[in-house]
Amino acid sequence: MFAYIIRRLIGAVVMLLLVSLVTFGIFFWLPKLAGQTTDQIAAGFVGKAPTPEAIQDTKERLGLDDPVLVQYGDYLKGIVAGRDYKAGPTTDKCPAPCFGYSFRSSQPVRETLVDRAPATASLALGAAIIWLAGGITIGVISALRRGSLWDRAAMFIALSGVSLPIYFTGLVSLALFSYSLEIFPGGGSYKDFTDDPVRWFQSLVLPWVTLAFLYAAMYARLTRAGMLETMNEDYIRTARAKGLPEKTVVTKHALRASLTPIMTVFGLDLGLLLGGAVLTESTFGIPGLGRLAIDSIRSGDLPMVLGVTLITSISIVVINLIVDLLYAIVDPRVRLG
């Protein structure tokens, strides 16, 4: 078990290295391959009407004249050990983990990420709780009443849930519950939990439900399919033959066995969302990592894009590691190692 975790962690680090290498390469190496001079690259980072001094300054600060591999090495070193940026006479000390500075705001990337992460985490975790509870419950009931009116209605709604994009359901729910009925505050009203818990909750209800609706639909179908299969297993018959109440048979015996495929999908979904729910955050104006990613890409803020990409990869890798460990707990036949 311990050796397994160590091995998985090493694998995770290798994977993160690869992700960062590819992302870094796209932004710092491809332009060179395309024939851009370092001056041109630096000019892109300075802003409108760059002066030759500003360009020279930027080039030195970022070490753009160094070979790409050296730059990448510096970047990694910054994450692990911190990094010094020479800016003319002064030196900026950027403590570890240093993701560099935003080209646009000159803020450290790390601070911005830390600033934006709570909003994304609140959104993703809250929605996850709702969609897991809702999706699995609906799926189980549908499976037990296969072919009934409830089943058909639930599966129809689930299908529409999967097919409707978030910017549609999100905008409709905003128009209905926020602008017409005025039950919940509108877009862009998000406040951090630590600042204003009530506001935090109110502003997140609609995004939670909208995002959860999309996923719950998928999980309901997944649960239903899994339950239909499990309920026909021999061990379910055995459980009934023992005289267990039907409730125990369904929850303890059938549902638990149906959970493993759901866990796999859940790991991927949650990991991805923790890196930023781009559409939901944009629709509801939540200042999370997803919005940050979009804004940074639009403005060509490369260190920021790199930072968000790495955070997303880390969350996917970590959540999946947790899921794999949970596998071994849920299904004793899974041997880790």
Add this chain to the structure above:
Amino acid sequence: MTGTAPAAGKAGTGEAPAAFLEVRDLKIHFPTDDGLVKSVDGLSFELERGRTLGIVGESGSGKSVTSLGVLGLHNKRNANVSGEIWLNGKELVGASQTEVRRLRGREMAMIFQDPLSSMHPFYTVGHQIIEAYRVHNDVSKQVARKHAIDMLGKVGIPKPDKRVDDYPHQFSGGMRQRAMIAMALSCDPELLIADEPTTALDVTVQAQILDLIRDLQQEFNSAVIMITHDLGVVAELADDILVMYAGRCVEYASVDNAFHQPLHPYTWGLLGSMPRLDRERSERLLPIVGSPPSLINVPSGCAFHPRCPYADLNDGKSTTERPELIELEPGHKAACHLPLDKRREIWTDEIRPKL
């Protein structure tokens, strides 16, 4: 009298019987898109405590459906169950789901065919036995655990106090079936149904398991229904044999009678299909020609007539009239149109010498 003959005559009277288990005119039909599947169509039998009834027949003859029916494990939504099942003075077909559930595991228990797929892969063997015990007995986990260890020891699992925490996949096939038996017997059921308990096991283990079931039956004095297509198992264990064909009983006899003077051509066929070591190897087995009938369109008259080599001897009665199950000798019933003397003649002259 060696056995208790089925009491078809009492069917539908609704009176509580004297026997421990009595099944009267049991019908289990499944409506499907292709038509009504009559898996069990009018089956009656009785069973006393301490005795073993072997139900034999080909795949699809309704053996397993019958046993699941006795336990009330058919889903009422896709199965029509009618008739009467009396267990210890209680009628089960008309009883509520909850009532039957309370009896399951406690008064009647079942051993299933494939012990790997029949045990939950995510729970330890001990947990599953404890669960079975605690549904019906209000005891603490520690007490139940001790009982589970006792049971595992009783069915011959070495180091039961260690193995109790193992998962089913850590057991060998034979051990798993022993654990399954321990689970079924954990509440001292008075009726034990074993549905092909040895089919998935290799021969040496088969014998051990059969011995175990016999020993436990003597210890607990329970009634046992042994469902199998293996006549060897029946010969080993059963007191009486019920031969099923197309959802009906075609012959009912004591083991001695069934093996030494069977009165139904289908039973002859089954005996002919059984390999024997005490005969010349050069002789071929005598399989029953054809395949089991569709349970949606059961052949008219005697369901066995398309495969019966003697169907032509009855002036067409075999294709038009369904033979009733008639008691021909005390405790020996068969459903066949052939005159009794003719049957005895065919058995002695044609069938027996070839077996």
